[in-house]
Amino acid sequence: MSSSRRITLKELARHLGVSTASVSNAFNRPDQLSHALRERILAEARRLGYRGPDAKARSLRTGRSQIVAVLLAESLTYSLNDAVASELLSGIAEVLDAHGHTLLLLSGRQNAAQVPGSSSIADGFIAYGLMPPSLMVSADVPAQRPLVAVDFSPEGYPAVHIDNEPASYAIADHALKSPPLRPAIISLRLTEQPCNGRVTEAHTQLPPEQTITRSRLIGFHRALAEHGIDPAGVPMWNIEENTFEVCAPVIEAILDSPDDERPDLLLCMSDRIALTALTLAERRGLRIPEDLRITGFDGIAEGQYRAPRLTTVRQDSTEKGRIAARMILGLTPSADSLVATELMIGESCP
């Protein structure tokens, strides 16, 4: 009533004629004071509109904020619209929520204006996606703060990931059981070197910074070789960013090939790529899978909630998120964790 400013714990204590310690205990450690006093304090707090201890002050004093930061290699805008990242976040959120923690979103690709150090508020970090060490530093991951990595393995930190090579081998192996005439691979960011379109030999010679996509490629190649197809002879296209907009022109170019050169099997490194191919092929009236077979990777919902269903490898990103969150909260010992994958046969490549 009197003051418009929010009332503080100290003022509340003075109103009641008790110490600040008792008020604090009334909110945090009920066993430390008599029932009667506690009730009196809570009643007066309600009366004066005191909402409980201020989070900023509490976190300074205790050193804990109940906040876990997720540091994303890609921009927030991209990540939030990407099904795989969203699933991961959703798994993280589920566990944090259940344990009274909240989620702070941080991007490695943040604006330079970002005040350095502003992230030191988090109790722990979950880093997702391939992040150069420089990014982690500039994003101010404090040296001695707990960090769990997802889908990459920075030295000295526990990581949650899947086994990409066998998984991609498995799906390629499945697809190759009916021998294709003209198989092709559509890959995702093999190197830091920008490349959207047909991959030349030069690109494949570059150092394998992108470990996930590298492993998937190796799996594809192994399956091809085992089926008697020389991987070097299989054409490959690269996609710069895992979005429909960026995929579409590359796919259109592929589909524009003359009929006797057009691939009849597309091994795609992500569901987004595969779904884009599926959509554009259908718009052209190609029959799936008779004229063109397509496989994906990830197992996002969109690929299953459609007709024909996408043949893909499901990785349970939600579960990855749950595991990472449990490690950060200390509910699980922090150690490298391998999540299982599952081959899902849809109508896009039976």
Place this chain on the structure above:
Amino acid sequence: MSSSRRITLKELARHLGVSTASVSNAFNRPDQLSHALRERILAEARRLGYRGPDAKARSLRTGRSQIVAVLLAESLTYSLNDAVASELLSGIAEVLDAHGHTLLLLSGRQNAAQVPGSSSIADGFIAYGLMPPSLMVSADVPAQRPLVAVDFSPEGYPAVHIDNEPASYAIADHALKSPPLRPAIISLRLTEQPCNGRVTEAHTQLPPEQTITRSRLIGFHRALAEHGIDPAGVPMWNIEENTFEVCAPVIEAILDSPDDERPDLLLCMSDRIALTALTLAERRGLRIPEDLRITGFDGIAEGQYRAPRLTTVRQDSTEKGRIAARMILGLTPSADSLVATELMIGESCP
């Protein structure tokens, strides 16, 4: 080296033999000290591994945290997997990012174990989705803290929204230009009363808590009436939660009707519902749009990146997010804002 603990500003100052004020200014107000001293301070900071002022302490002292909280009516798990909410978050993140702020995710449906008051760390709030006042209170939206509402209008706060009634009138009007034999409506959470399936009269008599879906329904009804169809005679089904899993059984039930009772036009209140109908109808071999026409609402990417494309009303959720974020940051005066919608004609209902 010596101490494993993180070094503080005060210790850094003592190392250098300068006051803490100067060290603070070296990081925050370069114009307040000589260039030479500043360089000396920053060099020593680097040497000792000081990463800049601690965010917890800074936020306590200044009262600002550079954090904006998004309070979601639904669970985080649901919201992160919902395309509309993700788009909104993505718009918010884009603006916050560009201005050195970060995003804290809070759910109105949070676990009861949530420490009350833990959200008082945020500088401002963006609330999304219909949120009963009680939820906003229990989620501890501080009374005098800035809040912008999206898609609902709590008293005393600015709101960002679209004009639902004319938008849904427009799409129904479009669809009814070819007169349907058996139109039907699939609605989304018209009341707090749980109902997944055929809507009885009782449900429609309930108080209109869900303002958005109510408005959309009124728009549909107005269009029907204008085209000479009695809205009371149009069957309606309700969907409890906007997900494939919850939608699917209801849609299956509708499609199970004998051929001469099965609807030939589905006016759906969301793209998720419409896409579920589209998928399940295709799996049954129904021809779209010859056997069944379907319209959606929202304009999510998934509906456009497919064949046939979904006929829908696009609402630019990303833009809603940007606007809300700008208001919260004070870049734009906080006032109610109406975002335009756009009718998008796809092949699902030409």
Place this chain on the structure above:
DNA sequence: CTCGCTGTCTGAATCGATTTAGTTAGGCGC
């Protein structure tokens, strides 16, 4: 009666910064 113990409650230090008011020194004009 005295000792020690338990249950309540308090005083004061502390977390790590920001910021106001003020001190000091140097430069400049006249």
Place this chain on the structure above:
DNA sequence: GCGCCTAACTAAATCGATTCAGACAGCGAG
């Protein structure tokens, strides 16, 4: 040489809590 202004720097209060180390009272045992 004097006064005034500015630039550079500092001392100390403050933000709003948590928590440790007692203080005090009451009570039962010996």
